[in-house]
Amino acid sequence: MSALATIGPSAYWYLARGTGAVALVLLTASVVIGILGPLRVSAVRWPRFAVDTVHRDVSLLVIVLLIVHIATSVLDSFAPISLSAAVIPFISSYRPLWLGLGALSFDILLALVVTSLVRRRLGYQRWRAVHWLAYASWPVAVLHGLGTGSDTKVWWMLLLTAACLAAVAVAVWVRIARADPAYAGLRTPAFALSVITPIALVAFTLLGPLAHGWAKRAGTPANLLAKSSPAPVAGERTSSAVDPAAGSLKAFSASLSGSVTQAQLPGGSVVDMHLRLSGGAHGQLRIRLAGAPIAGGGLSLTGSQVDLVADGLPSVMEGRISSLQGTEFVARVLGSSGALTLHAQLQINNQSDAVTGALTASPSGTS
Numbered sequence: 001m002s003a004l005a006t007i008g009p010s011a012y013w014y015l016a017r018g019t020g021a022v023a024l025v026l027l028t029a030s031v032v033i034g035i036l037g038p039l040r041v042s043a044v045r046w047p048r049f050a051v052d053t054v055h056r057d058v059s060l061l062v063i064v065l066l067i068v069h070i071a072t073s074v075l076d077s078f079a080p081i082s083l084s085a086a087v088i089p090f091i092s093s094y095r096p097l098w099l100g101l102g103a104l105s106f107d108i109l110l111a112l113v114v115t116s117l118v119r120r121r122l123g124y125q126r127w128r129a130v131h132w133l134a135y136a137s138w139p140v141a142v143l144h145g146l147g148t149g150s151d152t153k154v155w156w157m158l159l160l161t162a163a164c165l166a167a168v169a170v171a172v173w174v175r176i177a178r179a180d181p182a183y184a185g186l187r188t189p190a191f192a193l194s195v196i197t198p199i200a201l202v203a204f205t206l207l208g209p210l211a212h213g214w215a216k217r218a219g220t221p222a223n224l225l226a227k228s229s230p231a232p233v234a235g236e237r238t239s240s241a242v243d244p245a246a247g248s249l250k251a252f253s254a255s256l257s258g259s260v261t262q263a264q265l266p267g268g269s270v271v272d273m274h275l276r277l278s279g280g281a282h283g284q285l286r287i288r289l290a291g292a293p294i295a296g297g298g299l300s301l302t303g304s305q306v307d308l309v310a311d312g313l314p315s316v317m318e319g320r321i322s323s324l325q326g327t328e329f330v331a332r333v334l335g336s337s338g339a340l341t342l343h344a345q346l347q348i349n350n351q352s353d354a355v356t357g358a359l360t361a362s363p364s365g366t367s
Contacts, residue, residue: 012076017150019069021160023062024145027109028164030058031138035171039178056116063113066106080221095219098147101140108137138168142201147218152209154315154336165198249338249363252310255279256357260348268292268302273346273355283310285344285359287331289321306331306342313337327357332364339364 037051070086073079081099085092087107090100112134119127142161151157172194176187208214258275273287290303304321317340319333327346332339341364346357 012072013150016069016072016076019065019072020145020149021151021157023065023069024141024164025160026058026062026065027138027141028167030055030062031135032167032171033058034135035168035175039175059109060113063109066109070106093221095148098144098218101147102144105137105141105144108134108140139197139201143204146201146205146209149209151315152205156336158205165201169194169198249340251360251362253280253358253360254282254310256285256344256346256355256359258285258355260353260355275355275357277310277359281310281361283308283313285309285342287321289324304331306333308333308335308340308342 033051033055037048037055070083073081074083074086079094081092081094085094085099085103087103089104089107090096092099111130115122115127115130142164145161146152149157173191176190176194179187208217254277256275256277258273260271260273262269262271268291271287271289273285275285275287277283277285284307286305286307288305289301291301301321301324304324306319306321308317308319310317313335315336317333317335319331319339321329321331323330327348329342329344329346331342331344333342340361342359342361344357344359346355348355
């Protein structure tokens with residue numbers, strides 16, 4: 001088995017991000033089906049049992065994805081999230097409110113599944129009350145994603161969230177328009193709520209997650225903030241990785257410091273480096289190398305992964321190492337702002353596993 005197959009924490013991080021985004025889309029689909037299900041246009045094309053079956057299956061798929069999302073978030077070493085904090089709301093030391101909202105949304109959906117299994121014993125009225133409560137899991141999940149999602153500032157995630165908001169809003173408006181006349185008195189407040197909620201979420205996004213300093217205000221522990229954005233030294237020149245005027249990537253140089261760990265696995269070794277950027281730019285560089293050890297030291301590379309977070313970047317830049325010569329490497333990383341070529345020269349202390357070095361980055365083509 002290749003050492004890269006056990007990719008570890010970084011793969012968990014990608015899985016957590018991916019399953020979170022897909023779960024939001026499927027949860028939105030489930031909510032829309034639940035809202036519009038009773039308004040079947042054609043009883044022949046859309047019999048009630050078919051709508052109910054699709055609604056149930058989509059909801060169960062959401063639960064499965066959320067279980068994977070929670071498991072990978074806990075297993076990933078990027079943030080200190082325990083299993084208890086992932087399922088018990090508001091007890092986490094890492095962004096307690098926003099992580100707690102995710103746990104609350106999951107618990108509400110889980111309660112719906114459990115009560116559905118014992119629906120006959122519970123009684124229709126009690127089950128229906130829990131079922132209506134399940135709709136609250138959607139806005140709670142949206143807030144969770146905006147508040148603590150890794151891709152909140154990325155254009156495609158913002159577009160995806162906006163599409164989900166629009167889908168639910170339109171479904172609510174259609175349901176209100178076709179509501180039974182006996183409930184006419186509820187149309188105005190329901191419509192007002194369906195308009196105010198998206199506006200409030202947009203305002204929150206602009207003033208919160210998209211505003212400067214959100215990581216600290218969201219409740220990120222001080223030690224993690226220090227790792228990702230070390231304090232500048234007196235007299236030290238700092239710069240952003242993005243040119244504010246042009247809105248594009250620019251070249252920069254930075255000093256590197258951090259640590260390295262190595263794990264022996266069947267088929268080879270995996271080397272992890274967690275490095276902090278200081279000087280010309282502030283941020284964090286995560287490197288993972290997989291390969292077979294070679295005589296005299298070093299690694300015959302079979303796979304790699306590089307993640308870069310730096311001031312001014314709207315999202316994480318991801319890529320691979322293209323050239324490795326001893327402790328010097330060249331990598332290319334891609335992000336929503338373009339591509340960078342990274343050239344790093346490292347010094348590794350084999351006694352303390354400390355890593356220091358220098359990094360230069362320059363814009364490159366995205367092809």
